[in-house]
Amino acid sequence: MSFEWPWQHSFPPFFTLQPNVDTRQKQLAAWCSLALTYCRHHKLYTLDVMEAQESPMFNNKKIERKLSMEAIQVVFEELRKKGNLEWLDKNKSRCLVMWRRPEEWGKLIYQWVSKNGMVNTVFTLYELSNGDDTEGEEFHGLEDWMLLRSLQALQAEGKAEIITMDDGKGVKFF
Amino acid sequence: MDRFSWSNGLLEINETLVIQQRGVRLYDGDDKAKLDVGVALLSTHRLIWRDVKNHECCIAMPLSQIIFFEEQAAGIGKSAKIVIHLYPVPANKEPGPYQHSKYPYIKLSFKEHGQIEFYRRLTEEMTQKRWESTSLSQPIPTGTSPQVGRKTHAVGIIGIERKIDEINTVCLFTNHNRGHQTLCSALVLLCKMVELSRSIANKIKDKQGDITEDETIRFKSYLLSMGIADPVTRETHGSGTHYHLQLAKQLGDMLQAPLEERGGMMALTEVYCLVNRARGMELLSPEDLVNACKMFESLKLPLRLRVFDSGVMVVQLQSHSEEEMIASALDNVSDKGSLTAEEFAKLLGLSVLLSKERLLLAEKMGHLCRDDSVEGLRFYPNLF
Numbered sequence: 001m002s003f004e005w006p007w008q009h010s011f012p013p014f015f016t017l018q019p020n021v022d023t024r025q026k027q028l029a030a031w032c033s034l035a036l037t038y039c040r041h042h043k044l045y046t047l048d049v050m051e052a053q054e055s056p057m058f059n060n061k062k063i064e065r066k067l068s069m070e071a072i073q074v075v076f077e078e079l080r081k082k083g084n085l086e087w088l089d090k091n092k093s094r095c096l097v098m099w100r101r102p103e104e105w106g107k108l109i110y111q112w113v114s115k116n117g118m119v120n121t122v123f124t125l126y127e128l129s130n131g132d133d134t135e136g137e138e139f140h141g142l143e144d145w146m147l148l149r150s151l152q153a154l155q156a157e158g159k160a161e162i163i164t165m166d167d168g169k170g171v172k173f174f
Numbered sequence: 175m176d177r178f179s180w181s182n183g184l185l186e187i188n189e190t191l192v193i194q195q196r197g198v199r200l201y202d203g204d205d206k207a208k209l210d211v212g213v214a215l216l217s218t219h220r221l222i223w224r225d226v227k228n229h230e231c232c233i234a235m236p237l238s239q240i241i242f243f244e245e246q247a248a249g250i251g252k253s254a255k256i257v258i259h260l261y262p263v264p265a266n267k268e269p270g271p272y273q274h275s276k277y278p279y280i281k282l283s284f285k286e287h288g289q290i291e292f293y294r295r296l297t298e299e300m301t302q303k304r305w306e307s308t309s310l311s312q313p314i315p316t317g318t319s320p321q322v323g324r325k326t327h328a329v330g331i332i333g334i335e336r337k338i339d340e341i342n343t344v345c346l347f348t349n350h351n352r353g354h355q356t357l358c359s360a361l362v363l364l365c366k367m368v369e370l371s372r373s374i375a376n377k378i379k380d381k382q383g384d385i386t387e388d389e390t391i392r393f394k395s396y397l398l399s400m401g402i403a404d405p406v407t408r409e410t411h412g413s414g415t416h417y418h419l420q421l422a423k424q425l426g427d428m429l430q431a432p433l434e435e436r437g438g439m440m441a442l443t444e445v446y447c448l449v450n451r452a453r454g455m456e457l458l459s460p461e462d463l464v465n466a467c468k469m470f471e472s473l474k475l476p477l478r479l480r481v482f483d484s485g486v487m488v489v490q491l492q493s494h495s496e497e498e499m500i501a502s503a504l505d506n507v508s509d510k511g512s513l514t515a516e517e518f519a520k521l522l523g524l525s526v527l528l529s530k531e532r533l534l535l536a537e538k539m540g541h542l543c544r545d546d547s548v549e550g551l552r553f554y555p556n557l558f
Contacts, residue, residue: 012512012545013554023543026558065547 003041006034015065017074031067031075036084040099045143048094049076098146105150109139110159113173122163122172125151175202176275177260179268181234183224185217188308192216193295197286198223201255203277214282216295219305221258233270235260237305245293246281254289255281256296419473421458421466425449426475429489433477438494441527442467442479442487482531483538496535503536504555512545512554 008014008030018024038057039047049072052058059066067075076095079085083101088094100108109128113119116133127133129147134140139147151171154160163170185191198214200207200223209231215222221240225231241259248254259279284292425445432448433440440448442463450457467479467489476492506521507513513521515530522529533553536542543556 008558011554011557012547012552013543013558016544016546018543018558020537020540020543020556022540023537023556023558027543030558065545 003038006030009034009060010063012063012065015060015067015071017068017071028075028078032078032082032084035075035079036097036099039097043141045097045146046088046094047097049073049092096145102146102149102153105139105142105146106154106157106159108137109150110154110173112137112139119173122170124165124168124170126168128171175200175207175277175280176263176270176272177239177267177280178223178233178235178270178272180270181220181222181232183215183222183229183232183234186219189217189219192218192299193292195284195286195288195292196226197284197288199253199283199285201281201283202272202275203279204281205277207271207280209271211285214292216292216299218299218308237299237303239264240300243293243296243300245289253283253285254287255283256289256293257281415465418462418466418469421462422469422473422475425463425466425489426470426473426477428452429477430491433489433491437522437524439488439490439528441525442489444525445489482534484531484534486527486531488528488531499532500536500539500541503532504541507533507536507542507553508555512552514550514552518553 008027014027014030018027035057039045049069053066053069053072058072073092076085076092079097080087080095084098086096086098088096112134113121123131125144125147129140129142129144139150142150148162148169151160151162154173155162158174160171160173163172194213194215196213197211199211200209209223210225210227212223212225212231215224218237220234220236222232222234224233239260241261243256243258246255246257257279258281262278263274282289282292428449429440429445445467446458446460446463449463464479464487467477470477470479470489478490478492479487480490481487503518506518510517510521513533515526515533518524518533519526519529524532533542537544537553537556541556542553543558545552545554
């Protein structure tokens, strides 16, 4: 399934940070949405800022427009404020993109667990993300760090407990 | 040269040496002084000269004697000089090498260079006038008043006469040496004249009752033509003078038609050019134009001076509608898909400056958005 670009992506002004405050808000909202759907579609969990500048997301070669580094940072800051992005380093060169927030993942996983009557069972992390049983689920293929955070979110809600085992981590659902 | 007095050349307690220069010959006006080449010394209080061979031969003059001074460039076979214009000899002057002189100025000829630095230091000392604040133990004829060391301003008739003396000297010198005038001297001249005008303006303000109405008006117009706002009228009338009022009414009539031709708005620079071209003589200064335009509203004229965010100033018809302007901008841009300021200007027959302001205004209202790239700044309808 090929990615469907939103109409803004072919609109040249989309790539200029708008000075009018109201217009800018709408622009940034559109950028955030585009960034998240793009990462989701391509199952991207981390972004390198330099690489991102050249990716088709921020660089539309057809209309010869791309977002400046300054604008990209503004978009990323918006994402961070909304809880969808986390910087991996102080220099802000790499970041984690959470097109779904940990709480949302946690909810999905828990739904699957309870739907299949597997509450009170212990799973290894690998089983959850890469097991045959979970194939077809959205959280299949979820990167470890993301999975862990989601389970931590569930743990905070009292719906799971993370266990440290000999060869790694596991989780028990309540 | 008759302003100099014999001196022992020793500095007083509060006096500091600023600079000294060898190889200086003195001139009484245009004639070589009957002295040899020596050392010129500048202190905070005096100009001192000492013969190189005979140290006993030493003369000094207080800096307060100096009206003004200027550089005279070197020529073929001639050294660079500093020409110093002096006040008349004070009555209590100590004896010196010359009893009297037919020249009101002297020259320092720098045979071994050093004139640039000396001139600079002299300028500094004459600006700071440090001799006024620190008194010397020995009473030195200051040339301004018999009192020693105190900062006194010559007041009353004597003060005015001295100022007139000053002006005369300056004018004489200017006329005499027209060919040698440097930019520097022109500036010095200007400063003195402005200073003079201000001081006379103040005197007029004080002596309001003693000077006739007619003289006052003449003097005020003289001041105005020199670019000094009349302090009296500004106080009594608040903002704007009678002159600006009249001017504003004139502009109101003159600009009606041109404004309508140009869609109700003209940049102030365009107005300035238009008005001055029509006047031919007695041109308006930019300041006068702005001040007159500021009065449109209070005079209930159908024109307004308006300043955009960018600082651009325009005159617009009061009937001019903002909404219409923005709506038409949006129409034009939508029609063409997108427009740059230049394209828009061509379309409307406006100046690029004004057309850009319109686009910016429409953007500010949220009707347009911008595309800023290497290709330039382009405006699109705001589809966000």
